[in-house]
Amino acid sequence: MSIILRTRGVGRRGRRTPGWAGFTALAALVLAIGPGMAAPGPEAAPDPAAVAESHGRGAHARDWPLSNGDLTNTRNVTRTAIDSRTVKDLKVKWRLPLEGKPTFAGVMASNPIVVGDTVYLINLDSDVTAVDKETGKVRWKRVFDSPSVGPNGVAYSHGLLFGTTFTGVFALDPATGRTVWTRELIPAGQGGIDVAPHVYEDTVVVSTVPNTFGKYVPGAMGTIYALDAATGKERWNFNTIKDGDLWGHPEINSGGGTWYAPALDSHGRLFVTIANPAPLPGTPEYPNGASRPGPNLYTNCLLAIDSRTGKLLWYQATAPHDIRDYDLQDPPIVTTTQVNGVRTEVVLAAGKMGKVFAYRADNGTPLWTLSVGTHMNDEGPLPDTPTVVMPGILGGVETPMALSRGRLFVPxxxxxxxxxxxxGLQLPDYSVGRGGLTAADVSTGKVLWKRDLPQMALGAATVANDVVFTSTFDGQVFAFDTATGKTLWCDKTPAGIISFPAISGNTLFVGAGTPGLSGSSQFELIAYSL
Structure with a gap:
């Protein structure tokens, strides 16, 4: 059930610092869930050239500079020879052993990025490595030794490389790894940072989360920060919990924050998906989340924020008063499609409730909803007796979607x-997990095809021309025809996969960085090339 709300905004703006010039384009993100209503004021018309540059990659058209490729989070490349005819010829070009102190998630749960002739990656210790794109040789490594549960990541813009530790943000010289600036955002033990930075104009956006390695910190609230990309100085911040006293019980409750990058549209709206409230499902004293009455805003919401000021324009709640860990966390996607015969900018969003939502980008009007996977006992209060729920806490749409040529691909x-x-909020037996990939028409939400997969689809969806890639927890990488779902290629990596690939030129970069089902510790970044 969705909640439609209007607001005048609660953003907190910091002192504006001198930033870099221009690059005024923004790209859209799709967050869906909850019929959104908004009343944004008049907006200046964006520069068309800047918009075109933003929605693509501008000077980095052949690169993968952000965690999801571009500002609209499409995870889609066309400037590559990889397609349905050539994908069968992909072969391993090089392998790079992945280093780090393995957590329960392994050593890598993020997306490598590619800029020019260099691949940049970050492990779950927040250590950054620069790798020669052609040879796989390490150029430099910067050690931070700040463990994270991920999905963390790095981003490139305006000649700087941005990343996060578990408590802060940093900017590096991409040629040397030298520190340009650092900024601490959260005290140790009060939560953390799991999200990849997102960079637009001259601003870096990140978010804190209210938990440390899966344990929620009572009283902690996720906060979105916008920082000057040149200096790290704060421009604005936004508390993702509307009620500052955490619904009356700050000694018990927490929630909010985001763990995937937001998206930006051509009107300067920043779309952000927000995580769940806690505790979940409840406590002996407060069953079914009774310690936090009401919808628990802005958890499990899509937020539309003015990217320049931090003012909240509108929001939508998709799973109000969540007791099943049904985050609305997937990175939104922005695109243009036909709505009642008119080309309209829309945003698409999904989450762990196993649903995808499409909305108008300007005001959040709902267009369609698509359910994926199995649904069982996924609504209403829970009984006192053990009840099987699907999607479970590791289920639904866990990792990023992709968009290409009017088709949405949902792992x-x-x-x-x-x-x-x-x-009962415990991780499941991974061996019983299954997954799939669904292709849908972006105009209607109608399913075009569906492929069941032998294990959990935790490797996102990524498109090269008419081929869509995804991967599974047991280390298999699949390529399907975007039009039919036909299997075109498959390979098995030595370890499990919970990270997401990048494509640059004629090369697919895949990180196999989790033990998976086999318990393997042969973690590698693999370059597959034609």
Whole structure:
């Protein structure tokens, strides 16, 4: 059930610092869920050339400079020879061992980026490595030794490389790894940072989360920060919990924040998907989340924020008063499609509730909703007796979608959880997990085809021309025909995959950085090339 709301905004603006010039384009993001209503004021017309540059990659048209490729989060490349005819010829070009102290998630859960002749990646210790794109040789490595659960990441813009530790943000010289600036955002033990930076104009956006390695910190609230890209100085911040006292019980409750990059549209609207409230499902004293009455805004919401000021323009709640860990967390996508015969900018969003939502980008009007995967006992209060719920806490749409030529590609996970009104929030038996990839018409939400996969689809969707790639927890990488879903290519990596690939030129970069089902510790970044 969705909640439609209007607001005048609660952003907090910092002192504007001198920034870099120009690059006024923004690109859109799709966040869906909850019929959104908004009343933004008049907006200046964007510069068409800047918009075109933003929605693409501008000077980096052949690169992958952001976690999802571009500002609209499409995960789609066309300037490559990889297509349905050539994909069968992909072969391993080089392998780079991935280093780091493995957490329960392994050593890598992020998206490498590619700029020019260099691949940049970050591990779950927040250590950054620069790698020669052609040879796989390490050029430099910067050690931060700041463990994160991910998905973290790096981003490139205006000649700087941006990343996060578990408590702060940094900018590096991409040629040497030298520190340009750092900024601490959250004290140790009060939460963390798991998200890849997103860079637009001369601004870097990140978010804190209210948990540390899966344990929620009572009283903690996720906050979105916009920083000057040149200096790291704060421009504005936005508290993702509307009620500052955490619904009356700050000694128990927490919530909010985001763990994937937002998106930007051509009117300067920043779309952000927000994570769940806690505790989940409840406690013996407060079953079914009774310690946090009401919809628990802005958790599990899509926010539309003025990217220049931090003012909230509108929001939508997709899973109000969540008790099943149904984050609206997937990175939104922005595109243009036909709505009642008129070309209209829309945003697409999805989350762990196993649903995809399409909305008008200007005001959040709902267009369609698509359910993916298995749904069982996924609404209403939970009973005191153990109840099997699907999607479970590791389920639904966990990792990024992709968009190409009017088709939306949605990776999804089917794993059950057994919950009660007061508990049961435990990770499932990974071996029973399954997944799939669904292709849908972006105008209608109609399913075009669906492929079931042998394991959890935790490797996102990524498109090269008429080929869509995805990967599974057991280390398999698949390529499907975007029009039919026909399998075109498959390879098996030595470890599991929960990171997301990048494509640059004629090369696909895949990180196999989690033990998966086999328990393998042979973690590698693999370059597949024609």
């Amino acid at each position: 999804w996970v089917d794993t059950p959880s057994t919950l009660t009104a007061t508990g």
